[in-house]
Amino acid sequence: DTEVTQTPKHLVMGMTNKKSLKCEQHMGHRAMYWYKQKAKKPPELMFVYSYEKLSINESVPSRFSPECPNSSLLNLHLHALQPEDSALYLCASSQDLGPRVQPQHFGDGTRLSIL
Amino acid sequence: LAKTTQPISMDSYEGQEVNITCSHNNIATNDYITWYQQFPSQGPRFIIQGYKTKVTNEVASLFIPADRKSSTLSLPRVSLSDTAVYYCLVVQSGGYQKVTFGIGTKLQVIP
Numbered sequence: 001d002t003e004v005t006q007t008p009k010h011l012v013m014g015m016t017n018k019k020s021l022k023c024e025q026h027m028g029h030r031a032m033y034w035y036k037q038k039a040k041k042p043p044e045l046m047f048v049y050s051y052e053k054l055s056i057n058e059s060v061p062s063r064f065s066p067e068c069p070n071s072s073l074l075n076l077h078l079h080a081l082q083p084e085d086s087a088l089y090l091c092a093s094s095q096d097l098g099p100r101v102q103p104q105h106f107g108d109g110t111r112l113s114i115l
Numbered sequence: 116l117a118k119t120t121q122p123i124s125m126d127s128y129e130g131q132e133v134n135i136t137c138s139h140n141n142i143a144t145n146d147y148i149t150w151y152q153q154f155p156s157q158g159p160r161f162i163i164q165g166y167k168t169k170v171t172n173e174v175a176s177l178f179i180p181a182d183r184k185s186s187t188l189s190l191p192r193v194s195l196s197d198t199a200v201y202y203c204l205v206v207q208s209g210g211y212q213k214v215t216f217g218i219g220t221k222l223q224v225i226p
Contacts, residue, residue, distance in 0.1 A: 033214075042216035042217060042218060044216070056213065088156075092158070099208060101207075104214065106159050
């Protein structure tokens with residue numbers, strides 16, 4: 001069991017649909033992350049939030065829209081996705097983005113399939 | 116960010132000690148070395164982190180030579196459940212702590 005919970009575990013959507021991925025942690029962490037992982041590839045960083053503010057956007061297409069409504073929740077809104085966006089989407093959290101390197105705690109991801 | 120290089124795959128028999136070496140030739144002074152483990156259909160799990168010399172915890176040891184251009188993750192007496200992908204990362208302290216995963220090492224433990 002992980003301390004970062006992601007829902008749903010699986011999602012199938014058409015290219016015209018709008019859906020959201022959700023991530024929740026109750027460890028009091030103030031940094032949260034979205035990663036994308038294609039099959040047999042390493043995770044790739046998409047977004048970083050620090051104290052509910054977007055700190056890093058790794059040039060992700062606008063069809064992916066992150067949101068951090070409070071310190072425990074992180075959403076990823078999806079709209080007009082392409083088949084190549086099918087992947088495992090991982091959420092992670094860490095204590096903060098302070099001077100010390102903090103381990104990241106990952107959820108088990110949402111496996112997204114675009115039809 | 117320092118680029119990391121590690122073997123794509125390794126095989127080991129149960130009960131053996133496994134050493135996975137990672138090269139990071141252009142590591143910077145404020146970079147830390149971190150290792151994660153990932154099982155299929157799960158998110159990565161933090162294993163161990165270090166800056167120099169040797170770090171040990173309940174699951175692994177991390178050896179870092181004085182020049183810090185490489186590091187070795189040591190897993191004592193592996194079992195079948197240690198079959199996973201192991202990622203070596205170099206993470207910059209004092210800022211955004213942007214994390215870049217390398218290709219990882221697929222460890223297969225054989226009965």
